[in-house]
Amino acid sequence: MSDVIDQAVPQVGQEALARPQKPRPKRRGRAGRVPWPVYLMLIIAVLISVFPLYYMFVIASVGASAVTSMPPRLYPGLNFFEIAGKVFDTVPFFQSLVNSVIVSLAIAVIASLLCALAGFAFAKLQFPGRNALFLIVLLTMTVPAQLSVIPQYLIISWLDWVDTLQAIIVPGLASAFGIFWMRQHMATTLSDELMQAARIDGANSWQIFWRIGFPVVRPAAFVLGLITFTAVWNDFMWPFIVLKSPELFTVQIVLKQLQANRTIDLALTMGGSFMATLPLLIVFFFVGKRMVAGIMDGAFKG
Secondary structure, eight states: OHHHHHHHHHHHHHHHHHSOOOOOOOOOOGGGSOOHHHHHHHHHHHHHHHHHHHHHHHHHHHOTHHHHOSSOOOSOOSOHHHHHHHHHHHSOHHHHHHHHHHHHHHHHHHHHHHHHHHHHHHHHOOOTTHHHHHHHHHHHTTSOGGGGHHHHHHHHHHTTOTTSTHHHHGGGSOOHHHHHHHHHHHHHHSOHHHHHHHHHTTOOHHHHIIIIIHHHTHHHHHHHHHHHHHHHHTOOHHHHHHOOSGGGOOHHHHHHHTBOSSOBOHHHHHHHHHHHHHHHHHHHHHHHHHHHHHHHHHHHHO
8 A cells, every 4th residue: 555655646746747837926026116216306397397387376366576575475375366357357368268269179170180181191092292292291390480471471361361260270270290190190000901901892092091090090189189279279479460350369369468568467467377278277187198198009009
């Protein structure tokens, strides 16, 4: 009996060694943690970025005396709603906010769609002069925007669009950066095999774009729309040139109206600037994660 046990023990030991052992989960040590100096630098960067907006609110809630007081006052007061009421009484601020929303939203939505169409054409369609046209589009990015003001104004005057909102909307419906952005995403995310399979099924170029291409690059189009919305909202030069009627002014022009010829009421100016920035903060608060996800999606796929 002992001989049988002695022979069975080595056999069991060999079977145990022959079994595949499950890998032990690796413990996450200090190498997987973000070091505290990184968090410290991020906190400092956030404070530096937010401080101008916070100090703007301090001046708007205290008054112009907050600027000249020594030591400088760094905590808000109780006069913000009073100063905000003066802003609405001095200029048509609410109407300017509505105009800015209309212009910015229209340009952001339409520009995202048109740039996606152009990016799809440059990335996936074969036509004569494709590379030359795309090179011309890229070269327009090197031209300063100030050089195109006079030609654009002459065209707007010829169309009799001066002092209208379409004078701001139509010139901004496409951009070289937007076309380049969407072209890169189309080239890296939309496969040629999928397009060939769709063409075999009888789909035309528009159907391929709308049902296959655009859903794939929708996060990139959303990011482009948000960037465009912010740029149009903050634009001052072109609306200041083409708009003449106060009821059509955008928010940036109205902020300029708060400044007198020789003196500047800092409380009114800072109050208007803070209220003009709030819509952008609200937009980024609700869609900031989606914007970051869209940017990172393109970064990983590229």
